[in-house]
Amino acid sequence: SxxxxxxxxxxxxxxxxxxxxxxxxxxxxxxxxxxxxxxxxxxxxxxxxxxxxxxxxxxxxxxxxxxxxxxxxxxxxxxxxxxxxxxxxxxxxxxxxxxxxxRGAFRTVKDLGQLPSPYLEGTLRPKDFGGCVLVEVARGCLFRCHFCLSCNYPEQRPRPFPTSRILEEIAFAADHHAESVGLLCSALNYDVEVIEAVAGALEAIPPESRPVVESTVNPALLDERRLRAVMRLPWRRMIVGLQSTNPDALAVMHRHVDLAAFRSSIEQIARVHTPVVEVILGLPGDTHDGFLATMRFVLDLPVDVEVYPLRLDPGSVFMRDREALGIEADFSNQGRVEQTATFGREGLERAERTLLELGRRPWRYRARRLGFDFALVHDTGEGRRDRAVRGRPRTR
Incomplete structure (x- = not known):
């Protein structure tokens, strides 16, 4: 063995x-x-x-x-x-x-539809993950964001699981009284027909048995039809990755964000659910002032804000190019970045202190919650009480 x-x-x-x-x-x-x-x-x-x-x-x-x-x-x-x-x-x-x-080639499953479901086969139960059924929707990613592990697949595309399997696992969750379903993928809204099918399946479940949803939504893929479908889901936790508004940081991480469209989508979503907007502290290309500008943008939205220090993901472009980007990281602390060529150690420490001070000052922002590195900094008490600053499902 x-x-x-x-x-x-x-x-x-x-x-x-x-x-x-x-x-x-x-x-x-x-x-x-x-x-x-x-x-x-x-x-x-x-x-x-x-x-x-x-x-x-x-x-x-x-x-x-x-x-x-x-x-x-x-x-x-x-x-x-x-x-x-x-x-x-x-x-x-x-x-x-x-x-x-x-060094080994990076192996991927050729046909995800051939994989057995651990829930439908009886291997896993909702109680194994605190009342949550983890439903795989897709693997891989459409984008090539340089900080992210989901972007290091050989193929630049999401590989979906069969919709029939997704719906069967959602039905399993309801039949076994699961509190929630975690829809695992780098972005739930790649395929609008999948979101609509999931929304229809959940709407058909009686309210007393209906699990709530946790997943990730990509703001670049929120046209009107996708937005309507996303808003039909019974959300507990919707994660929307912004990461930064700094054009230099966005360019280095190989990401584009239309800030006007992002704000518009968030304002519409917030009518039915308070989304969680994620920001990364310590991105190459970012600076102390650039990070504070990002924070001003997100704190002016009706959202929960979660800020995470950049940690280098295995296989990511930032991991590969860390020397050229001036990245120094602590690999005894999960690869946490301590400085970059544009964001020095002192600047990162000042930014962190500023974040923590926000929780001690009078709150003058539209944002309802602020978390930093999995710890709660401020909570206005508005919205759902059962939300917490937690780690997301790491498929993105």
Whole structure:
């Protein structure tokens, strides 16, 4: 058998610590590191140049359903495999002295419709995730935002799950008294027919059994039809990623935002639900003044605002180009960016202090809540009481 360890964000350094201990007691045990953190460059950054001591470790790169099966077969076999076979299987194999014998191709499932549903097969239940049923809508992304892990798929497109499966899992959620459904995707509003089908299915469920919805909406894809469909859903938490209004930061992250259209969409959505607008602190190209301008824009909207320090995602362009962008990051703290070529350490610290001071001053803004790095800074008490500043489903 082989041991599989998770590698996303804080799980990675814990898994690497376990690998180091297992090198002493179980050097013959095959170990697969699986998840978004199974990226050679990211692992090297966390290890800070130290080689992986265990002789039978491999990174299974890409989607677990595809990478783990072929990867497990190879690591369980004795002997040395050709580099081409390792690359094709998606296995990154470290050398004892540092560096990589193979880096592994990023594997993706060819047909998502062939994957079994963990809910419909009885593997998962709503109580496994606090009363929430996690429904996969699509994987991948239409865009190539340079900070984001969902944009590092080989294909620049969302890969949808069958609508029939999505609706069956929503029905499962209602039948099993789930409180909410998390619709997992980089943006729910890629395909308007899917949103309309989901809205129709939820509307058909009696109100006393109807779960509420948590998902992500891309503001660049909110035409009138999509906006109507989005507003039909029984939202608990709608995440809308703005990230910045600074043109320089937007250009560096390879993102375009029409601020007038963004404001118009948010004003309409807020009539039926208070959306959560996300902002990133510490973007390359951004500055202290540029960040404060972004905050003035979002605080003047009828929204909840959540600000997150930039953390480098495995496989992202920012991770790859961090040296050219002047990025210094703390990989013992999930790759949190400490400074960039345009946003110095002192400026980031001043911006953070300004955010925290907002919670202590008289509130003069339209925004109803402000959170920073998963902590609540201010709450006006308006709107739904059951919302909280929480981590989003990380599919985007």
């Amino acid at each position: 082989a041991l599989v360890l998770p590698t996303f964000r804080d799980h990675l350094w814990r898994s690497l610590e376990a690998v180091e201990r297992l090198a002493t007691c179980c050097p013959d045990l095959p170990i697969l590191l699986s998840g978004w953190g199974s990226d050679p460059d990211y692992v090297e950054a966390v290890l800070q140049g130290r080689p992986i001591a265990h002789p039978r470790v491999a990174l299974a790169r890409g989607e677990a359903e595809e990478a783990l099966v072929d990867g497990a077969e190879l690591v369980l076999e004795s002997g040395t495999h050709p580099v081409d076979a390792l690359e094709t299987a998606g296995l990154a194999i470290p050398t004892p002295t540092g560096g990589w014998r193979s």
